[in-house]
Amino acid sequence: MLLLQIPESYKDLSAFFRQSLSLATADQPLVLILDSLDQLSNEDFAKNLKWLSLKDPLPANVHLVASTLPGQCLDVLKAFLPTENLLQVVPLQQHEGPAILDQMLSSAGRRITSSQRDVIMSAFARCSLPLYLRLAADIAVAWQSYDQVSLDEFPVDVPSLVDKLFYRLEVRYGRLFVSRSLGYITAAKNGLAVAELEDILSCDDDVLNSVCITLYYTTQLN
Secondary structure, eight states, rough: OGGOOOOOOOOHHHHHHHHTTTTOSSSSOOEEOOGGGGGGSSSGGGGGGGOOOTTTTOOOOEEEEEEOOHHHHHHHHHHHGGGOOOOOOHHHHHHGGHHHHHHHHTTTTTTOHHHHHHHHHHHHHHHOOOHHHHHHHHTTOOOOOTOOGGGGGSSSSSHHHHHHHHHHHHHOHHHHHHHHHHHHHHHHTTOHHHHHHHHHTOOOHHHHHHHHHHHHHHHOOO
């Protein structure tokens, strides 16, 4: 019943948040993961993190993992958290790349050739961030052993590599379909289930026409 009585005011909602954390038990512990705090809006001064009540210890059986870029949120965390609770994510060492790549590919049930591995490691040498290697592995799982790849396929930074992944989706499924799908997901306050997204897209005449055209040309090519 407590979860059905969510207050609307910011002050009451902050108190409700802390109260909800206390519901965790030894049998049902809570691990709260807050990613990219720096992307919070300035509404209700969210970036000052007062809603987290960091000055108070977390209730028993509750653990908090938060991430943020340098800035206001990080300064707040540093002011309240012990130094040993802070971990800076730094670029990986070059010798760490191959083992991590192997693990990522193994998890996906895939392997790549030595020449393909050399290309990824050369790209990794230009940008040694963990996310870059993760995205590169996501690209590699779609390769076949006979595919000839070059370093030109990998941009020099994470944002450009993300753009490339979006471009691959657009080539495969159509630009309109991908852009509308991502737009609807972004606009949804609490995200969308697959069935909900399908229902919304089925009501979009532009998307339906685009899919029909894509299927037509795909059939003709095959």
